[in-house]
Amino acid sequence: MNEAPLSVAAVATANPVLVEVTRGTVVESRHRGSIAVVDAAGRVLHQVGDVAQAVYPRSAIKPLQALLLVESGAADRFGLGDRELALACASHRGETVHTEAVAAWLGRVGLSPDDLECGAHLPYDPKSMEALLRAGGHPSTLHNNCSGKHSGFVTAALHLGLPVKGYIRREHPLQQRLYRTIEEMGGESLAATGRGYDGCGIPVFGVPLRALARAFARLDDTAGLTPERADAAGRILRAMAVEPVMVSGHGSFVTRVMQVAGETVRLKSGAEGVYCAVLVGRGIGIALKIDDGAGRAAEVAMAAALRRLGAFTAEQERELAAFLEVPIRNVAGRDVGVVRAAADLS
Amino acid sequence: MNEAPLSVAAVATANPVLVEVTRGTVVESRHRGSIAVVDAAGRVLHQVGDVAQAVYPRSAIKPLQALLLVESGAADRFGLGDRELALACASHRGETVHTEAVAAWLGRVGLSPDDLECGAHLPYDPKSMEALLRAGGHPSTLHNNCSGKHSGFVTAALHLGLPVKGYIRREHPLQQRLYRTIEEMGGESLAATGRGYDGCGIPVFGVPLRALARAFARLDDTAGLTPERADAAGRILRAMAVEPVMVSGHGSFVTRVMQVAGETVRLKSGAEGVYCAVLVGRGIGIALKIDDGAGRAAEVAMAAALRRLGAFTAEQERELAAFLEVPIRNVAGRDVGVVRAAADLS
Numbered sequence: 001m002n003e004a005p006l007s008v009a010a011v012a013t014a015n016p017v018l019v020e021v022t023r024g025t026v027v028e029s030r031h032r033g034s035i036a037v038v039d040a041a042g043r044v045l046h047q048v049g050d051v052a053q054a055v056y057p058r059s060a061i062k063p064l065q066a067l068l069l070v071e072s073g074a075a076d077r078f079g080l081g082d083r084e085l086a087l088a089c090a091s092h093r094g095e096t097v098h099t100e101a102v103a104a105w106l107g108r109v110g111l112s113p114d115d116l117e118c119g120a121h122l123p124y125d126p127k128s129m130e131a132l133l134r135a136g137g138h139p140s141t142l143h144n145n146c147s148g149k150h151s152g153f154v155t156a157a158l159h160l161g162l163p164v165k166g167y168i169r170r171e172h173p174l175q176q177r178l179y180r181t182i183e184e185m186g187g188e189s190l191a192a193t194g195r196g197y198d199g200c201g202i203p204v205f206g207v208p209l210r211a212l213a214r215a216f217a218r219l220d221d222t223a224g225l226t227p228e229r230a231d232a233a234g235r236i237l238r239a240m241a242v243e244p245v246m247v248s249g250h251g252s253f254v255t256r257v258m259q260v261a262g263e264t265v266r267l268k269s270g271a272e273g274v275y276c277a278v279l280v281g282r283g284i285g286i287a288l289k290i291d292d293g294a295g296r297a298a299e300v301a302m303a304a305a306l307r308r309l310g311a312f313t314a315e316q317e318r319e320l321a322a323f324l325e326v327p328i329r330n331v332a333g334r335d336v337g338v339v340r341a342a343a344d345l346s
Numbered sequence: 347m348n349e350a351p352l353s354v355a356a357v358a359t360a361n362p363v364l365v366e367v368t369r370g371t372v373v374e375s376r377h378r379g380s381i382a383v384v385d386a387a388g389r390v391l392h393q394v395g396d397v398a399q400a401v402y403p404r405s406a407i408k409p410l411q412a413l414l415l416v417e418s419g420a421a422d423r424f425g426l427g428d429r430e431l432a433l434a435c436a437s438h439r440g441e442t443v444h445t446e447a448v449a450a451w452l453g454r455v456g457l458s459p460d461d462l463e464c465g466a467h468l469p470y471d472p473k474s475m476e477a478l479l480r481a482g483g484h485p486s487t488l489h490n491n492c493s494g495k496h497s498g499f500v501t502a503a504l505h506l507g508l509p510v511k512g513y514i515r516r517e518h519p520l521q522q523r524l525y526r527t528i529e530e531m532g533g534e535s536l537a538a539t540g541r542g543y544d545g546c547g548i549p550v551f552g553v554p555l556r557a558l559a560r561a562f563a564r565l566d567d568t569a570g571l572t573p574e575r576a577d578a579a580g581r582i583l584r585a586m587a588v589e590p591v592m593v594s595g596h597g598s599f600v601t602r603v604m605q606v607a608g609e610t611v612r613l614k615s616g617a618e619g620v621y622c623a624v625l626v627g628r629g630i631g632i633a634l635k636i637d638d639g640a641g642r643a644a645e646v647a648m649a650a651a652l653r654r655l656g657a658f659t660a661e662q663e664r665e666l667a668a669f670l671e672v673p674i675r676n677v678a679g680r681d682v683g684v685v686r687a688a689a690d691l692s
Contacts, residue, residue, distance in 0.1 A: 023402055023540070024540055024543060025540045026539075028540075028639070029618050029636075029639035030637050032378070055374075056369055118678075120677070130479055133479035133480050134479050134480070144677065193372075194371045194374075196369040196371060196372070196683065197676060198676065198682075199676045201676060201680065204370065272374050290375075291376050291378075292378075293367060293375035293640075294640065331464060331465030331490065331545055332464075332465040334543060336544075
């Protein structure tokens with residue numbers, strides 16, 4: 001039996017606390033992380049914590065991944081509109097509006113849910129999940145939150161004359177083109193960053209947080225992009241604002257922000273506490289990572305960052321108040337605490 | 347539009363990283379926290395991070411709260427056995443074995459699920475949740491993970507001649523006796539710590555992490571406890587080992603550890619990243635808190651701490667391997683990463 005002391009040296013350089021979770025009179029839990037605010041030229045306008053660290057962007061890069069669908073000509077070839085482009089950017093919540101729209105898209109291009117390689121999971125939306133189960137149903141690839149993105153992938157593969165089968169594999173030309181797109185938009189080499197696989201099966205690679213922010217800024221300030229990419233960026237940003245429910249789902253943070261402030265903000269969440277946004281018309285990109293991966297903290301941190309950067313009018317801020325300070329309710333429905341930005345970020 | 351720099355001073359004294367979450371070739375997320383290892387006399391044998399901090403123990407104190415049920419004579423009055431005592435300590439997963447046992451208990455004491463004030467929620471066990479919904483059912487208070495604890499509360503209230511109605515209220519004599527029990531067992535004043543409400547509606551109060559660990563040590567090394575409390579502690583520890591499925595559910599970490607190493611370990615989880623344990627026969631208590639509240643990290647940190655303290659034989663460690671390094675699988679079932687203890691804790 002080993003009883004040697006568990007001595008662990010304190011880590012000297014921790015990212016700051018961005019978000020606090022209260023219960024009653026005290027803070028119960030804390031979330032640390034970093035935030036990068038960058039312009040299209042790569043100038044870091046504001047930073048909190050370590051913004052050079054490479055993170056797996058996860059779903060936050062869906063709007064960047066959607067560039068290929070448009071700039072390749074695939075979207076025009078198949079007559080895709082704002083709904084499809086928004087779905088290509090989506091981590092949707094599996095509501096009927098989502099699954100029906102994805103099914104219709106696939107049908108239009110002559111494909112089916114079986115061609116998607118993302119796998120099936122229950123809807124993220126609790127009501128839709130419950131309804132599916134009560135009706136005796138089973139989830140299909142349509143319900144997968146990434147099915148819009150994957151529909152974009154197979155559509156682009158079709159148009160480019162690439163094999164539709166195996167499109168999620170790292171060696172597939174589609175994935176290689178997506179990698180180059182992200183690298184180009186971020187402006188930093190990704191050759192030596194982490195490599196892994198996402199929840200939906202596609203490859204992931206690390207991207208420095210500041211490069212992520214820059215990539216989002218460049219969706220708005222398109223100087224230096226090819227005409228095709230600049231056009232694609234504009235169409236993607238428009239689609240997100242026109243079809244905000246497609247990008248996430250009714251009542252969600254991402255959807256509500258774009259419903260309320262869609263002229264000035266586009267944003268996208270990623271798993272493990274990643275969030276990106278662009279302040280449209282100002283050429284400013286935001287990227288943040290919560291160290292511990294918590295989605296509840298990433299949302300509040302993004303809400304606070306947007307507010308701090310003047311993204312909202314006073315009226316919009318009031319409409320989004322419940323996302324700036326998120327109430328925690330217990331099983332009986334009693335308010336017991338809040339999730340809020342830490343003082344420095346307020 | 348306010349574009350003043352978001353300057354946030356780095357926090358100098360962060361708790362160390364206890365748990366890492368990997369994806370592919372790199373660490374994707376990190377969880378910080380603190381761990382206290384304390385004996386029954388209050389000597390801190392090992393510490394990691396800040397162990398003086400007061401935390402809301404949440405469900406981790408259920409075994410301590412169960413002392414009242416036994417030492418008051420209520421358990422004997424109503425002929426409660428190991429199953430009920432284990433349920434009183436449980437955050438159960440809402441499987442049929444749990445709901446049926448709670449229902450039977452309430453019936454035996456002449457009460458019903460309507461007497462529980464914890465509220466209803468869907469079972470924590472995904473299979474049981476799905477089965478309930480597919481069958482067209484709706485959750486009752488029985489499915490609430492705290493229903494065993496609350497059954498212990500109403501049983502104790504009955505026996506003590508206290509009102510059963512309103513037993514969750516802070517002013518109720520039952521809650522006041524529970525508060526004193528925790529304060530006595532931990533050996534530190536709780537007068538100035540945080541105050542709030544738990545998910546199930548009962549009051550919460552902050553307890554210094556080291557006092558939590560000491561309280562658990564005292565369940566085993568009962569010197570200084572009244573004979574009634576010492577007897578109650580022994581019966582509670584036995585019940586947890588005899589009925590490990592009741593304490594949590596099939597396949598869960600808490601249940602598996604006690605199924606595999608139940609002669610030497612009792613443990614209990616709490617929301618927001620709290621875990622407590624006692625090394626039986628050695629008079630050692632362990633309490634940990636993950637700063638950001640993540641359950642995935644609290645489990646791995648507790649597994650690593652138990653291993654580090656020699657709680658497992660080599661064979662037991664092999665049986666529990668999947669809890670020491672937890673595989674992360676994507677939707678398609680591919681292994682994409684792990685949740686593991688950080689180097690200092692391994």
